[in-house]
Amino acid sequence: MVTFKIECLTCTGCKVVVRLLLSPKTIVVSRLSANCKDSWHVMSCGVADAPSCRSSGVSVVGAARGESVVIVCEVDADPPAAVFKWKFNNSGETLDVAADRYTSNGSASSLKYTPVADLDYGTLSCSASNEVGAQLAPCVFQMVAAGKPHAPRNCTLWNQTAESVEVSCVAGFDGGLPQRFLLEVYSDSAVPRVNLSSDEPSWTVRGLEWDVRHRLVAVAFNSKGRSAPARLDDVLFRDPEKRTGWWLSPLNTITRHLSTIINSPLKHTSAGTRL
Known part of the structure; x- marks a missing residue:
């Protein structure tokens, strides 16, 4: 509904709000004082709503x-x-x-x-x-x-590489309210190093330090609070360079031994030639 504020030009303070609009160009003005019937103008208009x-x-x-x-x-x-x-x-x-x-x-x-x-x-x-x-x-x-949600269950780690690991769980009872999920990553303190929240109980963990054992905890939460924690297996990312060195060290030893055998001089005996 459109409202108009009317000002009377022949007296002071003669204002009235008009709430009837017949057409974009025609308004019906009511409750004006007698000496203001023919002398008024619209000061402002606005929209009134239920x-x-x-x-x-x-x-x-x-x-x-x-x-x-x-x-x-x-x-x-x-x-x-x-x-x-x-x-x-x-x-x-x-x-x-x-x-x-x-x-x-x-x-x-x-x-x-x-x-x-x-x-x-x-x-x-x-x-x-x-x-x-x-x-x-x-x-x-x-x-x-409603109450607090139940803990996520059947949590697994999969698709682990040198840089990341996938975490998946099955949602428990939501406590009667919309719930979300949180994965916390701990190392050597009681304060989580990483917090990952999600609408579904699945996350991708990446960017953690190499050769440090990380503890993972998954929880659900709603407006009433957090669930009990769901404990997962620890995660350890190996330094790729150290892993490469571990494989190359035995190989280098074998190569040196073969090189020594191949390049050693032949020894002649009366029974023939042998190494």
Whole structure:
């Protein structure tokens, strides 16, 4: 909806907001004082909107039994929202949430919610209204029973070269919430030298020092915290030059012995010629 701010030219302070637009060139002006009917002009105009949810889609909120969470419902509205209302729905019924359980301002409403039984998990919805009208589609929050995720399992190392190694695991239970995965690389301290995060439990590790034994730990995490660690086999990258020297040393020894035999003078005896 388009709004106009009107200024009266024949008196001071005679301003009115007009909310009716008949066409791009025609507006209907109402509530003007009698001495301002024929002497006014438009100072400014803008767009007024009923509230709408700031985030799209359904937001997933996880909480364990007895755990309190604060759910924030944010809306875009011009003018600001005057009234917020919350509802709760599970498979059995829809209930209005008492107004004293949430606080609101012009752009957001906050509800503190504590599930204590299975029936307390379901859908919370929030809607607002202002001078323009009521919110058409509510903001929706899906309450789920949630906790920390389980550790990744069946972790393996493969495709190891002198420079890198591939790490793959199988994801465990996500705890009821979206989870991500983290691979930590340790050497000689309790602080990880490398942290690699991923949406899937697979990583490529590269750029580590040669001839240093590295310990790998894989974990899953969500908004409730980290899983227990999944321990992997240690990784050791050999220095290519040292590995080359290890192979060449015996070969050089054999070559020297052969050279000595081939180049040694022949010895003659009465039984014939022999080395």
